[in-house]
Amino acid sequence: MNEKNENQKKKEFKISRRDFLKKGLMAGVGVALTGSGIVSAFDAFAQGGEKIKVLGPDGNVMSVDKSHLKEIGLKTEEEMQESGREGIDGKRFVMVIDLSKCRNARKCMSACQHAHQLKPEQHHINVLRMDRAGDTSPFFMPKPCQHCENPSCTKVCPVDATFKRKDGIVLIDNERCIGCRFCIAACPYSARIFNWADPKDKEKYEDVEYNIELNVPQKKGTVSKCVFSANRLREGKLPYCASACPNGVYWFGDANEDAVTNGTTKETVSFSNLLKNNAAYTLLPELGTKPSVYYLPEKDRLFPFEYKGQSDMEDNSHSV
Amino acid sequence: MTYFNKIKIASLVFILLTIYSANTYAQWNVPSELKKAPAEASYELVKKGKVVYKNNCASCHGTPGQGDNLAAINATDLGSKAFQKNNSDELVFWKVGEGNGGMPSFKESISDEDKWNLSFYIKSFDDKFIISGEKIKAVEANLELTIDDKTKTLNAKITVNEEAKEDVEVQFYIKRTFGNMLIATATSDNNGIASYIMTKEYPGDKEGNFELLVKFKDTDSFGKKEINKTLKWGTELQFENITDKRETWGANDRVPLWILLSYLIVVLSVWSVILYVVVQLIRLKNVGK
Amino acid sequence: MPEIKNKDTKKSLSTIVTDLTRPLKNHYGLTPWMFFLLSVMGVGIASYIYQLQNGLAVTSMRDYVSWGLYISSFIFFIATALVGMLISAVLGLIGIKWITPIARIAEMIALGFVMWAGLIIIFDMGRPDRILNIFLHGRLQSPIVWDLTVVTTYVAISMLLYLLPLIPDMPFLKRVMSDQPKWKQTIYKLLSFGFVGRPEQYKLIKKLTRILAILIIPVALAIHTVTSWLFAMTPRIGWDSTIFGPYYVTGAFVAGGAAVVIAMFAFSVDFRLKKYITEYHFDKMGKLLVLLMLVYLYFNINEFMVPGYKMKAGEDHHILTLFTGAYAKMFWWVQLGGLIIPIILLLFKRMRKPIPSLIIAIAIIIGAFFKRFIITIPTLMHPHLPIQNVPAEFHTYWPSGVEWAVTMMAVSGAILIITILAKLFPVMPIWEIAHEEGISNEEINEFIENGDINDEEKTS
The missing domain is CATH 1.20.5 (Single alpha-helices involved in coiled-coils or other helix-helix interfaces)
Incomplete structure (x- = not known):
């Protein structure tokens, strides 16, 4: 009952704000300028009354008084857009994936899907079963977005909806995406997905302020992708996938600091030494995309490759 | 009920409890005769075993007795009463070498000596397990740091009750975004000084600063004293904002x-x-x- | 067999005017035809509204095959539209005479298809409500922005290129259509731009047409080259090709040429214009098609022979899917039924007669459509990394009912534009045909002033 009332309030607020903006647009620039004045006056007047829905630090939807956002360290959608498009100064984020450790526990996939409001068939990170040649041993390969230095996807976007930030992360703004899916066609790593229908738990996330660094709420008709958990990096936390891994597969860090931290053991080592000492490589280097994700070869594995299929989504119709 | 039947049942329970797992959990085929430990368990060996545990086992099994083991992949809490009751140090030694289902075999990757130390450490959570020697008592050692910018030398002085302490290992870390990166370990001399000369260049921030962290390696014995210090010894970060460039992307x-x-x-x-x-x-x- | 000749009988101006304006007045068969087109479009509109409500999930497209029938149709439409440039510009500029009666038909096809090509892109968008973002946040680095620019430009030039040669026909229409509803007469008056048959006016029209005919050549090459870049600018197996630009352009000529043959047949029969679109024209178009198809075949050989010989990793999968795999039937239809067999058949004079030409042209058009389909879909099915951990439907693609309905709406819409143009304006330039029959400007002006219109013909 209480919740219902609250919903009602939110809806009312939403309608008034939307209508206001619409009218402001229609009336032209002059009126819009006056309009923004009225909005702020309205803000001051309605202190304590205006509730907006935002994502809390733990990813839960919470209803917050707009005027109290600052106090609890949260940002408005506009502020999130601004800092989200800018990126974090001085950083160049990199990931190193140790294939010798991956045994298909899929904790990374489920943590990611949980954090980013994804359906079971939607993968920002996907653990693939790979085989280099017929007579070599197959292995598991987690594949997030490669956050390329020369990204094919952001090149072709017609509206700057997907873009590369100064810290190297490739983000997608699903408030701007027009859904042309050119970036999906351009990405050689198949790292992008599309919201063909309404996203998961649409009702729960209705009217929630959009967090571009988390890409939640997801929206119908827009592209979604791995964002290196940009929201967590701001707090100095490792990405969801890296933190969830039980097997020490993921190293994540800042190449400018020459340090990467293991998501499982929390051990921090030199990024350049890790690459040098382990014959690291990148995926499809011949395409010149220059990924920020590095792989360590699948040698010296402590376990056999075992795969028995894990859901009805499996089949083996196509493998490399 | 026999000893082995209990293990069988325990394994079965694990299978039923599993939400999903990449591997089916097979039962242990324990041989009738197990290798005997070459030496007696001592506190010194247990301490060595703890290091082996941290590096190889903790990621799945967590800290014994804390319940932070990963149940989803069937990793047992090794500090639990049930485990301790059914596993002798000989059996732990054998299991580590063998591996089973989700657990890899460490036959080659951990030496026999370390495997024994490891099993002593794991068994140290059993009150009935006999450990010889004296239990190492923690002292609150003091740590002071003097810095010579010219020679890039770090001198850590270790004192216990204002007396210099010899043979204490001190670790030097550089603080990074997601964790502390170990750059060196030094042992104190008879003056109680552990010194380290930084010969390598490490990246700093735009001003060339980085944050240094010094602490004892064996925090169990010497306490958790830490020193944080900002040093201007790093290479200055030449941050090039890639989004300033005119690019097709x-x-x-x-x-x-x-x-x-x-x-x-x-x-x-x-x-x-x-x-x-x-x-x-x-x-x-x-x-x- | 005797040589097919262009002209056998000399036509009088009054006959020409009567023949060409007859369908504008007394063609009642057009009403059910337009009703048919509109009802197909109605189904398409309903399907599109359904798609808007439920998202692109109602199509068969999924994360891997994320472009499907819509984008294939888009390329097909752009391809078909390219023929306007070939016939009215290239052939016109090098002084080929036999195109006079079919140049306007080609231009109508170009207009109808290019306009709907632009709309298909919108049908394919996940968020058509945000179309203005292209103007607010447009990125000049994106081939989509280039494509929109060049499509708009091509529409503008095609419209002018259709309109300019129409202006000298307006005085005829004003005179002949005096018994028609007022709105039609207003259109004729407005579109005459004050043309009254002065020699200087004829001169200016010819000059402007010539300028546009030159201008449209690079623009038309650009429109299809840029469309090919939507694919070739990506590092994907099967698209990552340097010859995609010319490959698309030559393919477009084939598709457009076949469309013109079909339209020629339809108009010559249905509008009773066999005196104007004669066997001679079908013969010429047949020969032209052979030439175009040979060039296209050459590009096809390059595009498939080279990777097929090397069988590089990744490309081998793609090539085998086309040659022997899931898309083999379509692929060989395109190569055999849409290219090689038509080339051989059209080498025979007998096959270049109207009815055989029509059948061959239909086969070519179907091949052209399949070709666009197998350019788009198989590549998306063979990404560099394996497709795993997704439902079975993500691995395959066949268009859903909604996609077919919306695509058929676009086809009907394009044909509707052509039909409306053919109903409002003559499908051939009266004045140019009169000039070719040796009728002078003075005679034309005299006829418009007080010429006699054959009443018997008019009512038939």
Whole structure:
């Protein structure tokens, strides 16, 4: 009952704000300028009354008084857009994936899907079963977005909806995406997905302020992708996938600091030494995309490759 | 119920409890005769075993007795009563070497000596397990740091009750975004000084600063004293904002000039011809009048 | 067999005017035809509204095959539209005479298809409500922005290129259509731009047409080259090709040429214009098609022979899917039924007669459509990394009912534009045909002033 009332309030607020903006647009620039004045006056007047829905630090939807956002360290959608498009100064984020450790526990996939409001068939990170040649041993390969230095996807976007930030992360703004899916066609790593229908738990996330660094709420008709958990990096936390891994597969860090931290053991080592000492490589280097994700070869594995299929989504119709 | 049947049942329970797992959990086929430990368990060996545990086992099994083991992949809490009751140090030694289902075999990757130390450490959570020697008592050691910027030398002085302490290992870390990176370990001399000369260049921030962290390696014995210090010894970060460059992958206000110019020249020239035709067309009425 | 000749009988101006304006007045068969087109479009509109409500999930497209029938149709439409440039510009500029009666038909096809090509892109968008973002946040680095620019430009030039040669026909229409509803007469008056048959006016029209005919050549090459870049600018197996630009352009000529043959047949029969679109024209178009198809075949050999010989990793999968795999039937239809067999058949004079030409042209058009389909879909099915951990439907693609309905709406819409143009304006330039029959401008002006219109013909 209480919740219902609250919903009602939110809806009312939403309608008034939307209508206001619409009218402001229609009336032209002059009126819009006056309009923004009225909005702020309205803000001051309605202190304590205006509730907006935002994502809390733990990813839960919470209803917050707009005027109290600052106090609890949260940002408005506009502020999130601004800092989200800018990126974090001085950083160049990199990931190193140790294939010798991956045994298909899929904790990374489920943590990611949980954090980013994804359906079971939607993968920002996907653990693939790979085989280099017929007579070599197959292995598991987690594949997030490669956050390329020369990204094919952001090149072709017609509206700057997907873009590369100064810290190297490739983000997608699903408030701007027009859904042309050119970036999906351009990405050689198949790292992008599309919201063909309404996203998961649409009702729960209705009217929630959009967090571009988390890409939640997801929206119908827009592209979604791995964002290196940009929201967590701001707090100095490792990405969801890296933190969830039980097997020490993921190293994540800042190449400018020459340090990467293991998501499982929390051990921090030199990024350049890790690459040098382990014959690291990148995926499809011949395409010149220059990924920020590095792989360590699948040698010296402590376990056999075992795969028995894990859901009805499996089949083996196509493998490399 | 026999000893082995209990293990079988325990394994079965694990299978039933599993939500999903990459591997089916097989039961242990324990041989009738197990290897005996070459030496007696001592506190010194247990301490060594703890290091082996941290590096190889903790990621799945967590800290014994804390319940932070990963149940989803069937990793047992090794501090639990049930485990301790059913596993002798000989059996733990054998299991580590063998591996089972989700657990890899450490036969080659951990030496026998370390495997024994490891099993002593794991068994140290069993009250009934006998450990010889004296239990190492923790002392609150003091740590002081003197820095010589010229020679890039770090001198850590360790004292216990204002007396220099010899043979204490001190670790030097650089603080990084997601964790502390170990750069060196030094042992104190008879003056109680553990010194380290930084010969390698480490990246700092834009001013060349980085944050140093010094602490005891064996925090169990010497306490958790830490020293944080900002040093200007790093290489200055030359941060190049890649989004400032005009690139094909850049934002709309960073369009490469060759694209911008080609686009404008082509569009303007074509449309000016179209405009010319339209203007001429409007004037058609008066032509030849 | 005797040589097929262009002209056998000399036509009088009054006959020409009567023949060409007859369908504009007394063609009642057009009403059910337009009703049919509109009802197909109605189904398409309903399907599109359904798609808007439920998202692109109602199509068969999924994360891997994320472009499907819509984008294939888009390329097909752009391809078909390219023929306007070939016939009215290239052939016109090099002084080929036999195109006079079919140049306007080609231009109508170009207009109808290019306009709907632009709309198909919108049908394919996940968020058509945000279309203005292209103007607010447009990135000049994106081939989509280039494509939109060049499509708009091509529409503008095609419209002018259709309109300009129409202006000298307006005085005829004003005179002949005086018994028609007022709105039609207003259109004729407005579109005459004050043309009254002065020699200087004829001169200006010819000059402007010539300017546009030159201008449209690079623009038309650009429109299809840029469309090919939507694919070739990506590092994907099967698209990552340097010859995609010319490959698309030559393919477009084939598709457009076949469309013109079909339209020629339809108009010559249905509008009773066999005197104007004669066997001679079908013969010429047949020969032209052979030439175009040979060039296209050459590009096809290059595009498939080279990777097929090397069988590089990744490309081998793609090539085998086309040659022997899931898309083999379509692929060989395109190569054999849409290219090689038509080339061989059209080498025979007998096959270049109207009815055989029509059948061959239909086969070519179907091949052209399949070709666009197998350019788009198989590549998306063979990404560099394996497709795993997704439902079975993500691995395959066949268009859903909604996609077919929306695509058929676009086809009907394009044909509707052509039909409306054919109903409002003559499908051939009266004045140019009169000039070719040796009728002078003075005679034309005299006829418009007080010429006699054959009443018997008019009512038939």
